[in-house]
Amino acid sequence: MTIAKPDVRPARPWFSSGPTAKRPGYSLGALPQELLGRGIRAPEVVERFAHGLRRTREVLQVPDSHVLLYTPGSDTGAVEAALWGMLGQRPVQVVAFENFGLTWLADVKDHLGLEPEALTAPWGDLPDLSNVDWSKDVVFPWNGTTSGVRVPNADWIADDREGLAICDATSAAFAMPLPYDKLDVVTFSFQKALGGEAGIGVMVLSPRAVERLDTYRPDRPIPKVLRITDGKGFDRALADGVAMNTFSILTIEDWIDALDWADGVGGLEELIRRTDANYAALGDWVARTPWIDFLPERHEVRSTTSVCLKFTDARIDALDDKAKKAFVTRFKALLEGEGAVFDMEPHRNAPPGLRLWCGCTVETADVVAATPWLEWAFETAASELAA
Template sequence: MITFYPGPSKVYDQVGQYLQEAFESGVISANHRSSAFMQMLEDTIRNLKTKLNVPADYEVYFVSSATECWEIIAECLISDASLHIYNGAFGEKWMEYTQKLTGAARSFSFETNEELVLNVAKMPSVNEIICITHNETSNGTALTSECLNTLRAQFDNIIAVDATSSMAGVELPWLSADVWYGSVQKCFGLPAGMGVMIVSPKAVERAIAIGNRSHYNSLLFIRDNFLKFQTPYTPNTLGIYLMNRVMQQVEAIHVVDALTTARELDWYSFLPKNGYHLLVENEAVRSKTVIAVKDTKERISVIKKAASQEGIVLGNGYGKDKETSFRIANFPAITDMEIQTLKDFLVSFASK
């Protein structure tokens, strides 16, 4: 099956080879306090920062998932409250989970086709953390770098960004936020089971000021270990090994971004020309990495079933658009040949 599901999605073709290498190397059996593991972790962080152009003074941690980052942020970086800005299901889930933990999460929601403009009544207070979703996987929208840069220029608050379905697929304006997080099963082209958290010196300062060390995944406890190229608990050693090999393999992020952008523009041109309706009508807020197509509940069901019969997995809709849309992953691991196969199917189906 060729999968265009937007996570877990297709892994790089080379991952099969890397799995065998990992087994043969013996590193996946190594103690996570051993020099072999520590060297691998150091190499992985260095290669990730180099390929994704992460600022030198930002720190990289590997955790279990992007969802775990909700908990780390809530427990270790929120001193007063948080303002959650979102237009889709995953941003809303982040807010709801934070509210359960802190009881002090505020929300500012906007519509799928709207550009972000903060309401004066919803401006963050001095110590509130701003929590925002860069790429909303549920509906195929995204914020531009200009939007995040503007937010950074307006507020001196800690800014945390969910970049789950864009990290490693597009260039990110790292300096415009203090916490970035994502999972590896999307643009990283890796098997599910690991999250990436990238934090600024300013975020570290906030964590130190709050001083929460009450949890196994307290940010300070994680940091203490990662500064020694260790982990606070037995890690996903195989996931870290595969991350290192993929980061060695991929092009620099500006090259990957150019490919993602070219494919995105092609999809947004191809689909309407062949009779498919885009869920996101406003070009200014369309995602580069998740393309959402809308139609009636009945037709969406028929399209997905027909695609499956041709060996193609389309992403289901999500949230309020679950039954009236499907999603196409535009992730780097997907090949041109696979994209052409999907296009041929969509052209054929449209003519029926």
């Protein structure tokens, strides 16, 4: 069966899960430029970086008891800084239900030389969180960007935990409530949270995490770009906007612009509402479309940001993995050739299907406008299989 091309394209057809869509109304030329070319240690530059941290705290509603700092290397760098700088004092569990959780598991084992316990699940599912042992340090994603799975709540995190809760929240921050009283390390990147530019990550540290840095010295060398301590423990200067290495001033200005937009539209509650509305619009389409379904079967663990979908059509099920990936490639080419939907393919390690970012910088009207194009591309590509 073939269907006609839709008449209306999304006004902003960007659905990548990282870097994600810029905020509505974004203009590169509107960013302040007077500090470009200045030294990274100049007082005015340090203050601008500190301002970015203060705005991040305000929009995310991070309690005053916690400290924030930037790291090189986006969310990956932030997570690695936590792993390298904090792990080893206690046994470790890693909750790994998607690509990046598996990456943290491999790094803890193969590069830090520790013996972590792995709590894993197939793509689209969540491990049994009742098996988490809070006498240990626990590393986990809040939201699995590559699997479309998130933890449903924080009830499984012990208030009286002895270990640290180290949470990779890069595709959850600014889109889902995060209980900072239950989390000791929270990490995210500019490039997913609010459509910022890539390269800089953020760490939020609880008093317990700072205490670990103050009192524990891992028996391993730590690369400079991951080192968040000085000779006395946690490097307090980092919480005042001092950069660990040479960060892009333009990237910080871009981040502050995104934060100002977020605050202006209504703050965290509105960002979560926008995300939920996008997810609901895509979910309505999934419910009435016979050839697609959510990759996670359980509603309560489905991500509202990096929404991962699977094909349920018999024509696609009959293909081997290589042919399924080729089908997704053709699907993507059809959409992008029309300028209708960009970057809807899943992560390279994920099952073949679709992945559309529904975070707060996406407009619900564009989600709705994208779905007829998904139908057109599917039927076009499926018809080519039979030809």
